[in-house]
Structures are given as structure tokens and as C-alpha cells.
Amino acid sequence: MIEFINNMDTLRNELYNNSRDIIKLLEERREIAGKIGECKVAGGLKIRNREREIEILKSLSYDHFTEFVLNLLFEFSINYEVLNRNSADSVKYSRILNGVKYIEYRSERDNLIFLLSRILNPGTVVLCDYHEISKILISAGHHIANAIEKPDLVIYMDGRENQEIIIKDGSMLISENFLASKANIYTVEIQ
Structure with a gap:
């Protein structure tokens, strides 16, 4: 029983450290995606580029889990940018x-x-x-x-x-x- 608890603690620590690393990478990704969003706005381009998303899915997804995660990343990046851009004006009634x-x-x-x-x-x-x-x-x-x-x-x-x-x-x-x-x-x- 003690060995089981020690294994659980070890695995939980590994999972915690992994989650911390993922969050750090997601923050970096959000910053890069924000810069891309600024370039698109400056160039008069649409924020969503589904063709690019499909390219990424084809090159990086090898199972349903990875495809699901990538699609979530696309959605959250795009919608974070939209929310972020609108939040500056959201206090005033326009x-x-x-x-x-x-x-x-x-x-x-x-x-x-x-x-x-x-x-x-x-x-x-x-x-x-x-x-x-x-x-x-x-x-x-x-x-x-x-x-x-x-x-x-x-x-x-x-x-x-x-x-x-x-x-x-x-x-x-x-x-x-x-x-x-x-x-x-x-x-x-x-x-």
C-alpha cells in the first residue's frame, strides 16, 4: 500500500510539473499568436485562416487526441485575440x-x-x-x-x-x- 501511495505521489508530481511546463508554453504561444493577430489586423486580413489550420493539423496531428488539442488551441488563440482586442473598448457604450x-x-x-x-x-x-x-x-x-x-x-x-x-x-x-x-x-x- 505504501508503495502504491509513493507511486501516486511521484506520478502526481510529474503531472504537476508537466502541466506547469505546458502552461508556460501556452503563454508563449499566446504572445506569438497575438503578434500574428496584430499583423493580420494591420494587413486587413481575416483573423481565421482555416487553410493554415488544416496544414498544421496535417503535419502535427497523428491521432484524435492531438487533433482535438490542436483545434482547441486554434479556437482559444483566435477568440482570445478577439476578446483582447474588444476588451479595450468594452467599458464604454459605443x-x-x-x-x-x-x-x-x-x-x-x-x-x-x-x-x-x-x-x-x-x-x-x-x-x-x-x-x-x-x-x-x-x-x-x-x-x-x-x-x-x-x-x-x-x-x-x-x-x-x-x-x-x-x-x-x-x-x-x-x-x-x-x-x-x-x-x-x-x-x-x-x-
Whole structure:
């Protein structure tokens, strides 16, 4: 029994040291990815380059685990850059529509949905028929439902005004009303 406990302690220490090294490398990767993001913005390029991602997947992934990890790295790098770029302006309300103050975020739709997933409360239940949106939300820890009797919030993907959250053509507006009441929002329907 003592040998088993000693082995467990040794393995846990190895795992801890390995995790510490991975985090250090991830921080370095984040800095490099941020510099690449700055170059893309300066050059007027899209942040996401799926062709490059596929090249990397082909050259570095040799099993499903590695492919999964690489895809996570791509998503987090891209979305960290989007969040980081938007966070400098996020304190001020940048749009007023019909007397309602909104914060505006501009990016590609998938990045906006990822940002929305971070703004919603953790574990929010979401009714969503859009498969690509459901994948992003579920990977962020939300629960996808088949039905919600009466959702706390409905988000329309057609840019409909007079809503708490407006998503249309590469921009997302989030109202100050939503931010003030988001602690009470745990069921969301996306149409």
C-alpha cells in the first residue's frame, strides 16, 4: 500500500510539473499568436485562416487526441485575440439605438458567438437549431436543450432591433439592460 501511495505521489508530481511546463508554453504561444493577430489586423486580413489550420493539423496531428488539442488551441488563440482586442473598448457604450445603450463587438460570426458564450452565465441552457452555433456554445460549457417553455432571453440572428442582444453582419450589440440583468438569465433561445 505504501508503495502504491509513493507511486501516486511521484506520478502526481510529474503531472504537476508537466502541466506547469505546458502552461508556460501556452503563454508563449499566446504572445506569438497575438503578434500574428496584430499583423493580420494591420494587413486587413481575416483573423481565421482555416487553410493554415488544416496544414498544421496535417503535419502535427497523428491521432484524435492531438487533433482535438490542436483545434482547441486554434479556437482559444483566435477568440482570445478577439476578446483582447474588444476588451479595450468594452467599458464604454459605443452605440445608442432607440435610446438603448449598447456595447458593440465586431468580428466574424463564430468569434461573436464564442464571445456571447463567455458573456452568458456558466451552464446556461440554450435552445438553438443552428448546429454550428450549438457546437460553439456546448464547447463553452452551456447545455443545448430540445425545448424551453419560457426562456429568460430570446436572441434573433437576423439583426432584429429593440433586443437585448443584436447579432447581424459581423457585429454584436449587447445592451446595458442585459448586462445589468444577466445574473438572472439562465435559459436562452436563439432563433
